[in-house]
Amino acid sequence: MGTEKKEIVGMIRGCIKTVTCGQKLDLNHKSQNDVVKPLYTKLAYVLGLRVSPFHRRQGIGFKLVKMMEEWFRQNGAEYSYIATENDNQASVNLFTGKCGYSEFRTPSILVNPVYAHRVNVSRRVTVIKLEPVDAETLYRIRFSTTEFFPRDIDSVLNNKLSLGTFVAVPRGSCYGSGSGSWPGSAKFLEYPPESWAVLSVWNCKDSFLLEVRGASRLRRVVAKTTRVVDKTLPFLKLPSIPSVFEPFGLHFMYGIGGEGPRAVKMVKSLCAHAHNLAKAGGCGVVAAEVAGEDPLRRGIPHWKVLSCDEDLWCIKRLGDDYSDGVVGDWTKSPPGVSIFVDPREF
Known part of the structure; x- marks a missing residue:
């Protein structure tokens, strides 16, 4: 009597969390605004x-x-939603x-190499690191x-993979004068400087590594040459291609936001700070x-050749009830100016 041979031909993983899908007026808040x-x-x-390449087109993915x-x-x-490549x-x-x-x-x-x-x-600009409770x-x-x-x-900010939340403020402001000038987030938002920005950094390197395969020997040699020149003459600040042809790690920047006419420049300074964290951590790239x-x-900052202009998120409504009030069908809502990307899902 023979024994039945079993093998895994497909797998799927999923999680559930509570997220913001819209906004509503706070009718209990006593304010003129x-x-x-x-x-x-x-x-x-x-x-x-x-799904195993040998078992595709058999309806396994659908099941x-x-x-x-x-x-x-x-x-x-x-x-329910899924993120996939547009192509x-x-x-x-x-x-x-x-x-x-x-x-x-x-x-x-958006992906940028670590030089x-x-x-x-x-x-x-002054960059201030916040405690998790203050960042929250x-x-x-x-x-x-x-x-x-x-x-x-x-839970995100207190996770061991979260390397910190950083705020950028003008050096000449009362918040950028040095140690002891941070009054706490609530007071900061009550009296913010003209421009500011915030982002957090997640250490993906300790979760997974990436590798670019199939590159020609010429491209590998060129990439190595740029790194040698960059290390030998760092004062030139020449862009170099990281060693992406062998396993490398990355840091992910999330929770990016800011306000004011110089907010974009503040974000750029925070990205520079995040780059240096990634360099110290031995990463190949930083991403957002x-x-x-x-x-x-x-x-x-990002290299177009490493980045993806349009990732694709697809969504499906599973039921008619809502845990936090009636909002209509979220799947039909227009996109907002910004989104919050959870680093646990990147």
Whole structure:
């Protein structure tokens, strides 16, 4: 009597979290000005779908998605979404053509190499590192109504992979005068400087490594030459290609925001600071994901050849009920100026 041979031919992973899907007026707030509050929903995320190349086009991916969605529903999820490459036609066809998802948002993934030299942070800017509890206060007060903002932002900021939250302010302001000048996020937002910016850094290197394969020997030699020159003559500040042809790590910049006429320049200074953190951490690149129309993206240095102008997020409504009030169908809402990208899902 023979034994049945079993093998894994496909897998799927998912998670559920509570995020901002809109905003509503706070009718209980006693103020002359309208105050808005975040409107939350339980959102499920398909983290990864893989099917063996030898078992594709047999409906396995479709069955896995349906089983995952059933688990989502059983655990109270109101929406499900998936992020995929815009040119991954097989994935797009599966989710939008067979599983009932609709194209929802097209953020940009911006990637910049980590050079052998440190990048200068503007002398006109002071960078302040916040304690996690202070960072949480800042994000909840100013960014909690941003689409996809996670309600458990405290868990994100206190995660061991979060390397810190940094605020950039003008050096000449009362907040940029040195140690002891930070009054706390609540007071800072009550009396902000003319321009400021904030971002947090996530250490993806300790979770996974990346590698570029298939490059010609000539390209490898050219890349190595740029690194040698950069290390030998760092004062020239020449851009160099990192060693991406062998496993390398990255740092992810998230929670990017700011206000004022010089906010873009403040973001650029924070990105320079993040670059130097990545260099100290032995990373090959730094990355960020922002809404395509976010004006602050102009302050995020990136190489076009390494970046993706349009990542594709697809979404599906799983039920008719909402945990935080009636908002209509989120899948049909127009995109906002910015989104909050959870680093746990990057």
